[in-house]
Amino acid sequence: MPELDELYQELILDHAKRPRNFRVPEGADRRAEGFNRLCGDRITLFLRLEDGVVRDAGFQGAGCAIFTASASLLTEAVKGKSEQQAEDLFRRFHALVTGHPDQAQAETLGKLAAFGGVSAYPVRVKCASLAWHTLKAALSGDGAPVSTEE
Amino acid sequence: MANVVSIAAAAAASLPWDVEAVRADFPALAQLVNGHPLVYLDNAATAQKPAVLAALENYYQRDCGNIHRSVHQLGERATEAYERARRTAQAFLGAAEPREIVFTRGTTEAINLVAATYGAANLRAGDEILLTGMEHHSNIVPWQLLAERTGARLQVAQVNDRGEVEMEEFERQLSPRTKIAAFGHVSNALGTVNPVAEWTERAHAAGAVVLVDGAQSAPHLPIQVGALGCDFFAFSGHKVFGPTGIGVLWGRAELLEAMPPFQGGGDMIASVSFERTTYNRIPYKFEAGTPHIAGAIGLGAALEYLQTLGMTRAAAYEQELARYGAERLAPLPGVRWIGQARERTAVFSLVIEGVHPHDVATVLDTEGIAVRAGHHCAQPIMDRFGVPATTRASLAFYNTRGEVDRLAEGLEKVRRIFQG
Secondary structure, three states: OOOHHHHOOHHHHHHHHOOOOOOOOOOOOEEEEEEOOOOOOEEEEEEEEEOOEEEEEEEEEEOOHHHHHHHHHHHHHOOOOEHHHHHHHHHHHHHHHOOOHHHHOHHHOHHHHHHHHHHHOHHHHHHHHHHHHHHHHHHHOOOOOEEOOO | OOOOOOHHHHHHOOOOOOHHHHHOOOHHHOOEEOOEEOEEOEOOOOOOOOOOHHHHHHHHHOOOOOOOOOOOHHHHHHHHHHHHHHHHHHHHHOOOOHHHEEEEOOHHHHHHHHHHHHHHHHOOOOOEEEEEOOOOHHHOHHHHHHHHHHOOEEEEEOOOOOOOOOHHHHHHHOOOOEEEEEEEOEOOOOOEEOOHHHHHHHHHHOOOEEEEEOOOOOOOOOOOHHHHOOOEEEEEOHHHOOOOOOEEEEEOHHHHHHOOOOOOOOOOEEEEOOOOEEEOOOOHHHOOOOOOHHHHHHHHHHHHHHHHHOHHHHHHHHHHHHHHHHHHHOOOOOEEEEOOOOOEOOEEEEEEOOOOHHHHHHHHHHOOEEOEEEOOOOHHHHHHOOOOOEEEEEOOOOOOHHHHHHHHHHHHHHHHHHHO
């Protein structure tokens, strides 16, 4: 039986209650929207890129604790990353929450490793990954809203 | 067909409500979830099943033939069981004749059937369809589709702060242009019991035909369509403790007879040539193709079970649970309860301050408590109360006070985790 405190770790609860970068960054030049049809999680993610490097990131929206903490920690994690590095982070985060910690190289994920407990709750994977799918859309720049329903 | 009505149910009919005996008829209730005895409080989504499986098994393993066309013994038995289920549904609704019972896939298909046949044949541009602000999407979208096709308009009777539509508001939205009034008997999101007999009277006076969405009332209240006075009544098998994929549309015979067919195919015809097809009599006109025979038989078994338990007694017990739930949940700090209608079923749509319903549902699930988190396929009523979603506990006659206590304790735990 999965343990609840593996899912709702202190770090996650902290970011859920006090999301960081909950703002529209000055000079944002990339923007994407994400929506989880199932539970109504909704995000608009903003990035400011300089020479292919994420200089600032912020978000607006509303959703559950897992979603909010994931978006908050994402905006911290991608700052200073190149587009390539950010996409690599997306790939590894996704591997982590879908239960492939080896592919995720969880030990290198830093704070994001706190989402390891999500894999035991399959219905919550979408909550954790919505912001990341939105990041990918923001980076690819096609501007189409993303949904967790493929 | 095997008689699946249990001894416990038969005995209970003449005694005070023995919830433990009733629970024994529902095998799924006796399981551990995440190490805790299951507390199933998602009955508005789907209900657990009494021993209806025996009826399905009997059909599939003994009487498996197609209906209405086989000369052989198995086909005859299948036809008999299927038509018996129709008579059971007739009795369950207090309908005048078995031919007024049309088997559908569920409430959704039943409403779509009426919209696509009666609606398409009778509505013109500028006509109005009256709904309420608390409808399930399945009693909104079919009418929107019809409105798009015909140029008719939707009129919506708005909901007050208690989660009720007041009679004055209902009457305000009625007009001589109202051709159809379609409303839920009981709100799935709030549990509000609507005064559908009074509404029907007003709608008829305005010249409208009335469809009652009974998906949430048929499992909890005794239904007599004659007393409601409506023209159509729809409900779903899986919510009345029967199988999924089967449901019932009841309609007045004269209306059903005048309506064009819904789908074309086998069994709905009297004769077919490439030049001309004549249609079968009702209800077969609306049951094209081989229907969900096993489902109908299983539904019949579930309805027989309910009749033996006694819906009046079941409803009285549920009202007791509703009162206890209100008493137990209302004082919890940080818990807001949406929709406190004076007439309600045992449904609690809760908003926990600062905690998203999905997180509430996950915490409760680890305690073995099944609730629904989300917009309950009723987004307009969520918007009305300014919330994206709620945590909904919906009870049935097999739930107990002890389970309400477990829910209250679970909600305390939610608060410790997220507000601590």
